[in-house]
Amino acid sequence: MPPVSELAYLVIREGSKWTDVFRLVSGESVTIGRAPTSQIVLKDERCSRSHAELFMAEGQWTLRDLDSRNGTVIGEQLVKGDRALSPGDVIRIGHSQLVFVHDLSEAFSDAGTVIRRPAGDAGQSAQPGDAAESVLDTYDPTTITHRRGQTRFLESTVEEDESGISRMGRAAAKLCRLAFELGKAPDAVKLADLALAGLFEGIEVDAGALLLLPRDFQGEPTGSDLEVIASHTTTERRYHRVASFLATTVMREREAVLARNIMGDSSLGSRDSKGVIHTTSVICAPVRQGDRMLGLIHLYSTDADRVPDPDDLEYTLAVAETVAVALTNLNRRQELAENLHQVKSENVQLRERLGVESEIVGQSPGMKQVTEEIARAAASRATLLIRGESGVGKELVARAVHYSSPRGKNVFVCLNCAALSEDLLASELFGHERGAFTGATDRKIGKFEAAHLGTLMLDEIGEMSIGIQTKFLRVLEGHPFERVGGNKPVKVDVRVIAATNRDLERDVTEGRFRHDLFFRLRVLEIVVPPLRKRPEDIRELAIYFLEKFKAETGRKIQGFTTGAMEELLTYRWPGNVRELKNVVERAVVLCCGGAVEQEDLVLTNLSTTGDTAERGEPGKDFAPCSLSDVERSHILATLNHTGWNKSRTAGILGIERSTLDRKIRRYCLAEEHGPPHR
Incomplete structure (x- = not known):
């Protein structure tokens, strides 16, 4: 007798559709019947509750008919007693067909395996070849596997028995309620929590998660591209991420999978920190919008007594398709909100641009030189360092450079380095991932990403700590960076403008500022003169601010008295243009007559x-x-x-x-x- 392979399988068909691939384990018997307690359950009226049994006898797999009412047929011969099985044998029980093979590549490999019904049996011959090829291409042959491309919940008519209608009716009602809840979800995390809660109500699984691809993902997705949005468990064990092979296969084939009896199978189950696979059964369903993959739902059980069935697969796929609709609508709402925010930002930028063009006031030689330097700097992509005392208008100069440059149509982002601690500054600059630190409930992009294709101004750059300076320098040199708590490189195209009122040369000498960063920032430099060194601009600036605040407040003020203007012209202006602006604003509020008096000026x-x-x-x-x-x-x-x-x-x-x-x-x-x- 030829040696028997340790691997043996039953490829099972019901009517014209294949359903399962069942692994036969040496030393274990397998019962076939309509009863739920059977290892292989056939929903066929002509199948007895306990119809047949497979077991190993004398080194061969043997089929025994258990006195079934309608009998068991191999080929066209009725089985009486025990019958040894050979590779390629086709077992027919009612309208169901089971093919016995040692190698799945042998299943449905030739025309001889197409089942010929006995004369007078008015049924159509099964054509299982295409389905078998899908099995071979996709799934590991060590499991019971169900596949579904579309859920029956969405079909217009479903033929079921009375109990099936009752169960599907209840499931459809739950699905309807869940759809309403998902439609109101404010974000993807809440949506995922609601979907998992709905699944765990009716499916006997121990853990699960909703995993999504990035919104801007392009190309063929793999398991490593997925991000866990939310996960649930009913045991003390934490959720284990879906196996990469299973996730990649489900997303490639766009079909949901139910796999059982997968203990020790690393292609379908995930290992814990000790390398052990606890998973016994798994459901994995694609979340898709048409042909575009959005993610998948992953559910699994670690208890051999809690085994999901094909109806659970149907419900999971229905939830996945409902999630896809809700997620698509959520993404559209978010895109609309982002577009609205962008339009508002562009509107603000246009207003700021008009303001920049009008607020650079002054005809002194010093300001004319600054204006010329702004024009030269705007034509370059080089890093710019703006220096000057507090209040001279360094941010105004930076905005003028940005709006005069080719990047002027894109975003201008400003960040004050002195206003944040080192940790918060790192998060603001480079962004952070969800869970990177306490309170980081969502992923947040940093100022560098927000300023992509635009300009990032860093005010008071001299207050930046040495630790942040090191990472900042790498980004300036064109290297990608990682968000706080992340490991994926992010590369941006940003022009950096830095501003400071500190003596950076002295800070470099004293070790408070990196010399290489200093030289990298100082490719171009604009020094804004203090107001006391351009007194000829004071009158023009004062009148400009007076007109501005008159328009804002509706005050009817004719101008400055001679004494008031003389006071403004002789004052030293330690706060520079900012102080002059504040003094004039205060004077407009305090003025009681038709002109600003000397007493209205608070210096x-x-x-x-x-x-x-x-x-x-x-x-x-x-x-x-x-x-x-x-x-x-x-x-x-x-x-x-x-x-x-x-x-x-x-x-x-x-x-x-x-x-x-x-x-x-x-x-x-x-x-x-x-x-x-x-």
Whole structure:
């Protein structure tokens, strides 16, 4: 007797459709019948509840008819007693056909396996070849496998027995309720949670997840391209990601799969951290929009007594198709929201562009030089460093460069490096993945990605920590970066404009700023002169701001009195253009007459950087001291004057609130003096 292969299978057909591939395990018997307790259940009226049995006898697989009412046929011979099986034998039970093979490549390989019905049996011959080829191309032959390309829930008519109609009716009702819930989901995570909750209500599985492809994914997807959006488990074991082979196959074939008896099969089950495969049964259904794959639903059981059946596969596929519709609508809503946001952003940018063109005011030689440098810098893609004291209009210059450049139609993004801690600055610059840190509930793109094809301005670049400088330098040199908590490289096309009021050369010497980053930023440089060095622009700027705030407030003010204008022209403007703007705005509000009086101007005694004399009180004795001491004293006096109202103090000083906070920390004002108790 020739040796018997350890592998043997039954390829099962019902009517004109193949349904299962059943692996026969040596030493185990297999029962066939209509009863749910049978290993192979045939839903055939001519099949007895316990119809036949397969077992190994003397080294051969043997079929035994269990006194069935309608009998068992191999070929065209009725089986009586035990019958040894040979490869290629076709077993017919009612309208069902089971082909016995040792190698699946032998199943339905020739015309001889096409079942010929006995004379007088008015049925159409089965043509199983195409289905068998699909099995061989796609699935590992160690499992019971069901496949579905479309769910019966969406067919107009379904022929079922009374119990089937009852079960499908209940499932259809649940599906309808779930569809309404999915349609109201605000995001993909909530949608995934709702879908999994609906699946776990009616299917006996232990774990599952909804996995999606990126919205902009192109090409043929594989298992590694999927991202787990949400997962559920009913046991203490955590969810294990779908096997790459199974995911890739389901997405390639666009068909849902039910696989049972898969213990130890790494192509269908996933290994845990110890390398053990606990999965016993699995359902994997594609989520697709037409021919475009969106993702898949993955459900599995680790309990041999909790085995999903073909009806569970039907319901999972129905949920997957419902999820696809809801997800498509959600994506469309998000795209509409993004397009609306983009249109609003473009509208704001156009307004800002008009504002930039009108707010670069001044005909002094210094401003004419800045305007010429803006034109030259706009024609280049090189990194630009804008230097100047606080309040001179560095961001205005950066916007002018952007809107005058070929990137002017794209986005302009600005970030103040001094306003954030090191960790938050990294997240803002490079983005983060969901779960990267506490509170990171969603993936967020950083400023670099947001500024793709546009311009990114980094204000107060000198406040950036050394750690962030290193990663920032790599991006400037054209290297891709990774989001915080991510491992996928992200590459962007961004022009960087940096601005600072610090002495970067001194910071480089003292080790607070990387010398290579300094040279990389300083490819082009624009130095914006302080307002005190271009006094001829003060009158024009004051009139411009007066007209602007008159239009905003509706005040009917004719202009400045001679005394008021003289005060503006002789003042040193330590806060530069920003301070002048704030002074004029305050004067418009305080003015009680037809013109701005000298008394309406609220100016400070703060010295300006580089001044050799103070604007002190008449007759007060001069006491030499450092500029830091003067600044510290003046900030403290202004804080006390405003009752430690930092917003008012920053407005009076002509600086940003974040700059004031930094100076309070630098001079330890809060620790030594602190705000008054209220």
